[in-house]
Amino acid sequence: MSNWTQLRKLADAGLPPLNDMFAGDATRAESMSFQVGGIFADFSKQRITTDVVQALLALAQDKNVAEKRADLFAGLPLNFTEKRAVLHPALRGSSHDKATQKLVKDMRTRTRKFAEDICTEGKYQTVVHIGIGGSDLGPRLLADGFAASGKPALDLRFANNVDGASINDALAGLNPATTLVVIVSKSFGTQETRMNGEAARDWLGKFTSDNMVAVTANKDAAVDFGLDPAQIFEFWDWVGGRFSLWSAVGLSLQLAYGPDMFDDLLAGAASMDAHFQTAPLEKNLPVMLALTDIWNNNFLGLKTRAVVPYARRLRKLSSFLQQLEMESNGKSVTTDGSASVDTNPVVWGDEGANAQHAFFQQLHQGTQITPVDFIAVLTDHENRPAHTLALLANCFAQSEALMRGKSEAEVRTELKAKGLSKSDINALAPHKTFPGNRPSTTIVLERLDAHTLGALIAAYEHKVFVQSIIWNINAFDQWGVELGKELAGTILSELQNGETAKHDSSTSALITRARNAQGGE
Ligand code: F6P
Secondary structure: OOHHHHHHHHHHHOOOOHHHHHHHOOOHHHHOEEEEOOEEEEOOOOOOOHHHHHHHHHHHHHOOHHHHHHHHHHOOOOEOOOOEOOOHHHHHOOOOOHHHHHHHHHHHHHHHHHHHHHHHHOOOOEEEEEOOHHHOHHHHHHHHHHHHHOOOOOEEEEEOOOOHHHHHHHHOOOOHHHEEEEEEOOOOOOHHHHHHHHHHHHHHHHHHHHHEEEEEOOHHHHHHOOOOHHHEEEOOOOOOHHHOOOOHHHHHHHHHHOHHHHHHHHHHHHHHHHHHHHOOHHHOHHHHHHHHHHHHHHHOOOOEEEEEEEOHHHOOHHHHHHHHHHHHHOOOEOOOOOEOOOOOOEEEOOOOOHHHHOOHHHHHHOOOOOOEEEEEEOOOOOOOHHHHHHHHHHHHHHHHHHHHOEOHHHHHHHHHHOOOOHHHHHHHHHHHOEOOOOOEEEEEEOOOOHHHHHHHHHHHHHHHHHHHHHHOOOOOOOHHHHHHHHHHHHHHHHHHHOOOOOOOHHHHHHHHHHHHHOOOO
């Protein structure tokens, strides 16, 4: 019997409720949790038994996760549809290839010197970081995360969307003379970034040559844009956009928080690379994150996963993971071109405790079951110890409530004790009942510093990779974003020049409506 079939059988046979699993095994929490550096991960509230874990591990072995992991760190061209190696671990020193190591080291030296010089000169007050997708979400997550360790030396603003509000808000109230604009785009061809870059260039005017730099893997395009090679920091086509925050893409963070903090981030990620490569699969954080997600998705039929960090400074984590996971593994074709099994669940979420007051009603009592990744931080970084305790209490309570639930009998006893009539109890009890048995993983960070953040992000990167191996898909391309971009190009010409292309009647009518609103024919 294949491991897949074995897992299917285990799921179909039904599992004891989580409450019973805990009641029947006093060691469950301990045996299903482990520590990796400053990160503690507790998988015991997942609906997994020892048999399920063994079968999932056998699946990982069968799919050659260990061998493919070695291929990743050896720099093999895993992104075969684009004929590219996948070397993001090399950006944090986890690579055996001397030539790549040198490229990375030289660029680190250059960005460090640039950041130090800017700090010494004291000319700038603000950095405006322009980029979108992988050139934006990672840096934004870091900008928030780093703030737990102190104030930035420079004000850091972001412009991502092609909506004019994005660049307008970013530039509002700034002085071009004291603003450094950093344009980040791997391709340097992304519409949103180019338009925002052009707007910033116009706004900078005579200051452009001193106050604008670019980070890109397409140096020629940045030169064509009008930048001097000395204003361009490169990264390489072997770094996927959503895996690129470790490269010069993180320049704005180095400028705002200093290169040392950025080095800590890289060291944290490198420590997770080492853990991923050496830890046994059952105590391997990326592997266990991947396997429990696969269990929920492919075998328990749970098609979304919420990411809820109980840390305001990690509030961008769910958006970051949305791109990392959904752009990487939102595929339906295997490496040999055939149809795949179900791949990535929908990833979504928001910061706790705010999320409790928005969508947790559905998590507790809705008809769909949504597994949750809870992320908590033990240390008080805000000099508000009472707030920290309240935040932690909320986080732990939610995972307990989702798992434990509240039976109708318990509710009836409570309502009776409150003196409600029998008919009121009958009417109210079903509404106040919680089914429970809803799975979650809790990740606890000892502190929110650059090192731990680096390790956490790297853990999710490797999780994505492990899942792609098991689903047999290419995690490193993103062809699915192209069709919409192409059509947008055609529609933009129609909006600008009144040209007409062939569309369905809905799209044609929408284009006409927009042209009319802009005063067109
Ligand atoms: O459209 C998707 C995408 O290509 C992402 O993969 C990428 O992170 C983003 O656009 C931005 O691309 P670039 O860095 O080339 O501007």
